[in-house]
Amino acid sequence: MSIRPLLAMLLMVAAALPARALPAIESWGSEQGARVLYVHAPEIPMVDVELVFDAGAARDGERDGLARMVNGLLEEGADGLDADAIATGFEDLGAVTGFSSQRDMASVSLRSLSAADKLAPATALLARLVARPDFPATAVERIRNQMRSALMQTRQSPGELANRAFYESLYPDHPYGAHPGGTEASLEGITQDALKAFHERYYVAANAVVAVVGDIGRADAQTLVEELLAGLPRGERAPPPEGPGAATGATLLIEYPAEQVHLLMGQRGMRRGDPDYFPLYLGNHILGGSGLVSRLAKAVREERGLSYSVSSGFIPMRDEGPFKVSLQTKAANAGEAMAVVEEVLAGFVAAGPDEDELEAAKDNIVNGFPLRVESNAKIGSYLAMMGFYDLPLDYLDTFTARVERVTAAQVREAFARRVDPAAFVRVLAGDLDAAQREALGVVVHDGE
Numbered sequence: 001m002s003i004r005p006l007l008a009m010l011l012m013v014a015a016a017l018p019a020r021a022l023p024a025i026e027s028w029g030s031e032q033g034a035r036v037l038y039v040h041a042p043e044i045p046m047v048d049v050e051l052v053f054d055a056g057a058a059r060d061g062e063r064d065g066l067a068r069m070v071n072g073l074l075e076e077g078a079d080g081l082d083a084d085a086i087a088t089g090f091e092d093l094g095a096v097t098g099f100s101s102q103r104d105m106a107s108v109s110l111r112s113l114s115a116a117d118k119l120a121p122a123t124a125l126l127a128r129l130v131a132r133p134d135f136p137a138t139a140v141e142r143i144r145n146q147m148r149s150a151l152m153q154t155r156q157s158p159g160e161l162a163n164r165a166f167y168e169s170l171y172p173d174h175p176y177g178a179h180p181g182g183t184e185a186s187l188e189g190i191t192q193d194a195l196k197a198f199h200e201r202y203y204v205a206a207n208a209v210v211a212v213v214g215d216i217g218r219a220d221a222q223t224l225v226e227e228l229l230a231g232l233p234r235g236e237r238a239p240p241p242e243g244p245g246a247a248t249g250a251t252l253l254i255e256y257p258a259e260q261v262h263l264l265m266g267q268r269g270m271r272r273g274d275p276d277y278f279p280l281y282l283g284n285h286i287l288g289g290s291g292l293v294s295r296l297a298k299a300v301r302e303e304r305g306l307s308y309s310v311s312s313g314f315i316p317m318r319d320e321g322p323f324k325v326s327l328q329t330k331a332a333n334a335g336e337a338m339a340v341v342e343e344v345l346a347g348f349v350a351a352g353p354d355e356d357e358l359e360a361a362k363d364n365i366v367n368g369f370p371l372r373v374e375s376n377a378k379i380g381s382y383l384a385m386m387g388f389y390d391l392p393l394d395y396l397d398t399f400t401a402r403v404e405r406v407t408a409a410q411v412r413e414a415f416a417r418r419v420d421p422a423a424f425v426r427v428l429a430g431d432l433d434a435a436q437r438e439a440l441g442v443v444v445h446d447g448e
Contacts, residue, residue, distance in 0.1 A: 065182020
């Protein structure tokens, strides 16, 4: 049997295994200065590794899109290997890699069979990519063109245009306000020297977190981590970016020829590790995070038929990430939909949930929690997040208990402190007539 079918079979076996107890998490510092989080999971002969750097778009500086381009180029040529040789190397070992760059972090992941003759060379190959990227000129232009194409697609998506304007308005003086994919002008200005300088500064061991989960003992996991990081300089951990300043509420219109209007409403919400995390998380589940049974869905969809779906959510990040309500509705109904959302929000902020809503939400979250840690990859993602944001090692162990302890009064108080509909940024992407524009007091945004 070839490697790929065997890997697929192992994944099917893993999915069929009964639910397991929450993992015991161990942590240590690598010799090079990285933080390591590890879980021994011997149920199937596989290992998942995630290497996370404080090298997301918040580090772009004056070159929006730089972090994403660097991350995307890691597999395009390194240590004398071209992209085809890299892809073939992992393919022959049955290993799967992943590369991602968001606002806070950039990550590289590896999934491999745990047998030494597969895991060791896969780790060594990944180490070459991370430590010695070549940034070949042809690959730089290819990735630049791919990112340009993504920008062009964004211009054809009113939802994406609205989302970009939403972040820009919430974070006018902070890196979160810039899109990780950059702009036409910023992408054009990214040079090989800029790519190399970014990599040299941020892709260093002291600026990294490593998560290891799978069929590997601790001693071997320590060896794996040291081999993975061996080619990286120790470097220094990047200092936190300066926090965002004040944001002012606004109602923006992105003119787009469509019958439907995309509507986003919200404000800055909470950060990872926020003391109000659990009351806000549980409260939002009731408000707009539980699908068709949420308060917003009942008011906007069921009672008035203004939208097929509506949702709300907090996106916690290192600094206060957004709290966002999103929906689509007919252009003629945009004002009514906005008013209904604000009415529901105001009522929830003032009174909070009732006891029946609270208990139903707790049951839903607690009963669904095992699905969040049902695979090694999911556990690894949690470990990477916990390490990056410096969350306690008992975060997973105590998650459901902390949900169950939240009271209705705590939800009400947290929302009253943290959510103010009067200060919301509102972004509409669609086609509104003159009367609607005047009634809503919109400011036209160019959508770029």
